[in-house]
Amino acid sequence: MVAEAPGSVRLALAPNVVLLNPEPAVSSAMKEGWARQQSARFLQASTIQPRLRLIQRFEDFTGLYPWQWTPADGEAFIVHLRSGAKPIQLSTARSYEVVTERVGRMSPRSINEAFVTARQDAGLDEDLDLHCLRHSYITHLTEFGYPARFVQEQVGHTHASTTAIYMGVSDEYRNQLLEASLKRRLGDDWDLK
Structure with a gap:
């Protein structure tokens, strides 16, 4: 039998159980797998955890799962963060854009x-x-x-x-x-x- 790769959603789901709403489990498994990938690249928890929180904030903002996101959702999220009672600075918004593994903005x-x-x-x-x-x-x-x-x-x-x-x-x-x-x-x- 072939072992499942770490981060596989099948490792997060119970065998022989069909979920009526599998999206939350799939999303959670995706984030766990992504965090493991980041860790395998020798990134510290102090780098990974804020990234995971940002992904969760974005998911909460859109009400959508990662596979449903569009570029327009990203733009709306940045606009949302840049407005309101405590707007983020432009430099912070830019740091949420395309980021390399070494945290440098491309x-x-x-x-x-x-x-x-x-x-x-x-x-x-x-x-x-x-x-x-x-x-x-x-x-x-x-x-x-x-x-x-x-x-x-x-x-x-x-x-x-x-x-x-x-x-x-x-x-x-x-x-x-x-x-x-x-x-x-x-x-x-x-x-x-």
Whole structure:
């Protein structure tokens, strides 16, 4: 028998018991596994615990589980923290943004520099910029068959038409869609030959 990996939700759930509401147990197991990963990277409890508290605050604020969060939820949370009776400082809000394992905030400049280095190492066209990854991500999700609504939510778009602007599917994919549609419509009358 293969042992479950530490952090597996199956270790947190009782065997042969079907939960009517498994989301809280899954969320708790996710956070426990994440805390163990942080510990395995030699981060101290004094670093991990505030991060877990922040995740819990965010979960409480949104009323959603981590797998349901969108970029818009993150923005609303920061706006919420920056307003009210005791607003947080801008520097504190920035520390809640993209953070590396070593607690350093990744600036757009450092992300772009890493992209430029990777692009040059791969010998890609210099006209490609970091934003091209967003277009590629949306296109690949679409071509791999993910539902349109899922793709839209992944990139935080309110309208499907915005997501469509980013999509650049291949001719092969378009032909496959057209062929599948014709086969559904024409059934046995459809023949490519």
